[in-house]
Amino acid sequence: MQKSTFLLVPALLVATSTSVQSSSSAAHADFINAQGQKIGTALLTQTENGVKIDVNVAQLPAGTHAFHVHAVGKCDVPDFKSAGAHFNPAGQQHGKDNPNGAHAGDMLNFEVGADGTAKFSTTNSAVTFGAGPNSLFHEGGTALVIHEKADDYKSDPAGNAGNRIACGLVSR
Numbered sequence: 001m002q003k004s005t006f007l008l009v010p011a012l013l014v015a016t017s018t019s020v021q022s023s024s025s026a027a028h029a030d031f032i033n034a035q036g037q038k039i040g041t042a043l044l045t046q047t048e049n050g051v052k053i054d055v056n057v058a059q060l061p062a063g064t065h066a067f068h069v070h071a072v073g074k075c076d077v078p079d080f081k082s083a084g085a086h087f088n089p090a091g092q093q094h095g096k097d098n099p100n101g102a103h104a105g106d107m108l109n110f111e112v113g114a115d116g117t118a119k120f121s122t123t124n125s126a127v128t129f130g131a132g133p134n135s136l137f138h139e140g141g142t143a144l145v146i147h148e149k150a151d152d153y154k155s156d157p158a159g160n161a162g163n164r165i166a167c168g169l170v171s172r
Helices: 002-024
Strands: 026-032 038-047 050-057 061-063 066-069 110-112 118-124 143-147 166-169
Touching: 002 038, 026 143, 110 118, 118 166
Parallel strands: none
Antiparallel strands: 026 038, 026 166, 038 050, 050 118, 061 110, 066 143, 143 166
């Protein structure tokens, strides 16, 4: 009997350790529009390839839109300028097609359907949940921002993506 009690304790410790690790490998963001209304969500998960971001949004104009990580964890309506510039800890220029780019917060465009909704996933290999300059949880935090137009992937500082139309604070 003493032996089985002894074996149960390590099993509980392992389960507790796994639970703590799981909760620290996920985060979320609630997107709001310029009126401060919730229009969608993002689930962020730390993977071995970077941070996977699963987005589900509504009430957006149909067409192609830019999607970026911004350097400040603030989403003040109506223009979301409080989110600061693109997340750029290495001091690069903007865009995957720019020979001097890209920002850590630069990501691919996405499509919004005629019904105003979009559901997509992307993985950003330049950001992490861990410590260091590329952490989404650096002092001041980060935000996910949707722009009114497509990113041209080369124009500094923001890819000619136009105004910010939705924003979500990244939080655990």
